[in-house]
Amino acid sequence: MYRFVFFIAGIALSLHATRSYAADPPQASRPNVLIIYGDDQGSIDMGCFGVDDLKTPNMDRLASQGLRLTKMYSAAPVCSASRVGLLTGRYPARAGQPGNGDLRADEITIAETFAKAGYHTGHVGKWHLGRETNTNPSGQGFQSWFGHLEGCIDNYSHFFFWAGPNRHDLWDNGKEIQRGGEYFPRLMVDRCKSFIDQKGKEPWLLYWAFNAPHYPYQGSAKWLAHYKDLPTPRREYCAFTSTMDEYIGEVLDYLDEQGLAENTIVIYQPDHGHSTETRAFGGGGNAGPYRGAKFSLFEGGIRVPSVVRYPGRLPAGETRTQFVTACDWFPTLCQWCDVALPKNQLDGVSIVDVLQDNADAPREQFYWQMGSGNGAQWAVRDQQWKLIGNPRDTTLPQSKQIAGGKLKDPLYLVDLQADPSEQTNVADQHPEIVKRLQTIKDQLQDGF
Template sequence: MDRELKKQPNLVVIYTDDLGYGDLGCFGSDSISTPHLDALADSGVRFTDWYSNSPVCSPSRASLLTGRYPHKTGVSRVLAGRRAKPGGSNQSTPGLPQTEKTIASLLKPHGYRTAMFGKWHLGVAEECRPNAHGFDEFFGFLAGCVDYYSHIYYHGGWRNINPTHDLWHNDKEVWYNGRYFTELVTEKAVDFIDRGSDQPFFLYVPYSAPHYPMHAPKSYVDRYPHLPPDRRIMAAMISAMDDGVGAIVKALKAAGEYENTMIFFSSDNGPSRETRNWLDGNEDHYYGGTAGIFRGHKGSVFEAGIREPTIMSFPGRIAEGQVSDDVGAMFDVLPTFFDFAGIEPPENLDGKSVTKTVTEGDESPHHQLFWEYAASQLAVRQGKWKLCVNGRNDNKSGLAPRDPDLPEDVHLADLTSDPGERFNLAKNNPELVDQLMADLQSWATELQVD
């Protein structure tokens, strides 16, 4: 193996599912212990203003892996998990088109090993699966969620869709009945690191925790006797994931790869307020995470739906102990890592490298960030200002209260003084509202948002 190739850095992306901004110790939680993530944050930079490119999972993951806005990737909505029957007329759920280049497919020509262990949720059809998008090795599930012990996909039972087992190693269905999925993912990721190679690697670890259903081993639940039962299981799920992060970091150090590895940690979207949890075959309330001071939830373009607890670590390249309030988003991961690796990124990216932000203290490269979800919700952030149109409120499905003096459900917040988006300043700033609305419309038109 070429000595220059060995100098290329590794990339580890650890992605969680429906994690609340306030559910980590390093982001202010006083009820959930996350010592490994706290240590990871201390070793690099903790971003306070980092965003998902969508308030739901599939589009967020598409942007993370491609560096592009969700609509440009062809994945702008949550994808179903339908698997076609052999010889049947139904088709498996399509997803990320093969024309879209991912971090994995872009790094392979540069000599990188690529592996993914965890939740995919970017298509069930064979041409959309991880191995078709540049991953040499895949272990995990394809749909949106599974039972943590049986690995069965139950979602859709209310439409008379039969439960489906959904656990794969590459293109082969595999069975690990009774094994806790979070621990399985950690085991596979650590094994990949332990196997070693002269090649640099990209390791993608999208945990499904703490997404419903609420399942956790008793050993983790017992860590939180002081919490009420609902919160206790959520905390246990997060602790299992945190232990996984610790095991991955430990494996990197043991393999001598830690100093040459950029680690990125975040969540696909904010905490859920859905009511889907399977207990004895019945649906039960799902007790989601904590968004702290932020307004909204998963599925909302208010801050709680899109502002994510984010950590970036790269020993020797990123100074430790940093806290950054510079704006960043998931589609920045690809160009940032390529910048560190000295690889020219594709020209069609929407994301921007934040390398100088974390190494030289430069301001965010973003003048504006945009969001769209479910056709009606739109948002834009420009500096301290955030404009939301038809943002979903804190209840499950309702929109924010409408101001009869405004032509649309428009909410303008100064995030510096009001990060919780409690006060609507739209009436006091009509020119700014007009400008941001025009920018939103121009962006939506360009992306053919409908």
């Protein structure tokens, strides 16, 4: 997160904020949806993904009761753009935000789509997609919301954690509230429970954007003590991740207590890879065999641990190794919940057959972009081939990166089947593949 873009939209766009969501007739027994979106989490940082120094019993519980997705990709290696991909089902570049800034007011979100279909929609936690009335959660289809609007806050004072202006940033349905000294994860859990309680007969969709393990690393004393023998910053990172997991478990328990677990789809995944920024003490996360981290289009920046549970529809304790992306959740949830898709172009595809029946991936091609202009970092994947333009390797701590991790090679081609760690650039050996993938990129960009 290098900059935050704030703008006041024109009158035409502001109409979006007051758009009414005329609900389609409610349908019986449609499932509830809980999307839990972590923040800056390493590619293998979940117990069920093989990491041995981090405890995540509740994420693992979701995996044991549902599916583990080992080839899940975020839509971007940076916070705002990743959320754009999740909430719109579109490439962030197509949706107009490939970096850290506002979501365009005229984009159609999953919240707007589900609200129109009779769902009660809520957001809890980090937003990072705009502060104005047509870009805050209310303007993007969330009927109830609580949390912070910018990229990160101190979890006790709730002030914006960045290089000024360090303004207070805690909101309840558009009204600034003062809860100084209260731990933000605790406040989020209470609000999640309150949202679940306030629902009527209508089904609900809750987007819980947990601001962990994003810096500042502020895990509980219990977990800091548990990890006392780990070195810094792994200790602080693990403590915050396990704290998040514990609070997730409290909400999962609440679904059980309320008799809602059997009819609630629960998804967990982070927005992208772990941070190696100075504010994160240069790291803490674990990408396993993968190169890169946050801000990088190498695998460690975009390949994320993900689990999904849907009792009665999904088998328990299985693994899916097919290529899937965060953009796919929008059409997938629409299919599961019998919600009509919006008429705009989606880049996500339904993965219901992959999840339920272990079918082949519906596509093996995807496009990523971070930033704008000629210097933007971009990548195209097609089958086992992946081409990165203006590549950046953020594996090392930020203080040790040369030129921000930018590589000398303007194009970097990898055969992921032969080289999943992306150590060897084979662009010179396969010019025809480079040309084909560049053509795919150019054709996509022409349509944005």
